[in-house]
Amino acid sequence: MKDISYVPEFVPQGSSAAPAPALTLGAGAQLYEIYAYAEVTNISVVIGACTTVGAGGFLQGGGHGVLTPAYGLGADHVLEIELVTADGSVRTINAVQDPDLFWAVRGGGAGSWGIITSMTIQAYPVTSIGAFSFVIEPNPSQNLTTLGIDFIALLGKYQNTLVNSGIVSLLIPFEAQYILKFYWPTTTSQISSLDPFFSELLTLSYNYSIASNTTSTFPSVSAAQIESIGPFFDSLNFYGASNQLSSRLVPQASLTTSTSVQEVAEAIWAGTQILNAPLQSGAPGTFGVAPPFLLGNMPAATRQKANETGANPGLYEAAWHVLFGTAWTVGANETTRNAIVEAVHTATNPLTALGIRSSYQNEGDAFEINWQQCDFFSLNIIYHS
């Protein structure tokens, strides 16, 4: 179930499509294994940022990663799936064999359609990855709430342009320090798309200072993952602890005017305050206050193809995937645990109040209330289910 093999000229069963390079993955293959294989095979594949994730769940939920703005979701690049359905039959499904099932499995909900034994995904030529990494400090003599909201709004103003240019942004705004990263495939994206953002940031030097910045170029996606992105996310994740997340997909349409951008920024900040209310006291078993994650790695490249997979259309429309979450250990008592779960759950309320309801099911809230109303899934999935 962890086998990985390169097929230079893959043609889906029963298809007359032109042969294309592909990787066939055992459903248990984890992303770090796929990146390592891609590196030695000299190819790129569209998979995720956190390397412990398994291909099985990742691709059935949609799947975002560093190539997603420029190439699309992981699910957009699946060519064929072998799975065992509830009637006990082993099926090889693709765009011409069982196309409805093939549509549904790609993004329509992990574990819902059968047991996947292998998946074949498209392989691309190697592209180098450019990267900027910043630590930005708001001026401590000013109002940190205002500066935090304004900084989110500043990035929000340019976020549609960035995602449409194939550039990933990642903002993690701790109250007194903002981690800001950009990644882009150098073959498809121009860093000049970042110029207006930096020009405006430099005019605000009284408010924000750049505490550190690094510029890197990685020869491949795998190298960027192995040397930079994977270790960064690994350093933030609380492996082995209990974890609760909630998510909202901020559509590009919500970032088109200065008023709407400001409203979104205020809602993200307000959600963060809700999240942190039970964490301020540093109760045993908790990890202190938690910033939101603003992942600007949504599939702008395949936006016009949203109907071609079962993935939530909200993913394709999104400019930002906003995540609220934290973790706790067995040292947290029941009162603390319940308070955290409720805080994570309600942290999305300010964004929901703006009509931003959609959520990435793979990183969503298990206690989401109106999940049927296109929060997690394509409406067609709800209908067929």
Ligand SMILES: Cc1cc2nc3c(=O)[nH]c(=O)nc-3n(C[C@H](O)[C@H](O)[C@H](O)COP(=O)(O)OP(=O)(O)OC[C@H]3O[C@@H](n4cnc5c(N)ncnc54)[C@H](O)[C@@H]3O)c2cc1C
């Ligand atoms: C630390 C961390 C980082 C993450 N980073 C990213 C990221 O960068 N990008 C992203 O898009 N998502 C990310 N996610 C979310 C991730 O995509 C989901 O958690 C996903 O469900 C993980 O799949 P899995 O197979 O590893 O997990 P599991 O818990 O093993 O499976 C998840 C679900 O998929 C089903 N499933 C798994 N394999 C199969 C199979 N072969 N056949 C049928 N059903 C199957 C399981 O039954 C279960 O319902 C991250 C999650 C974590 C915890």
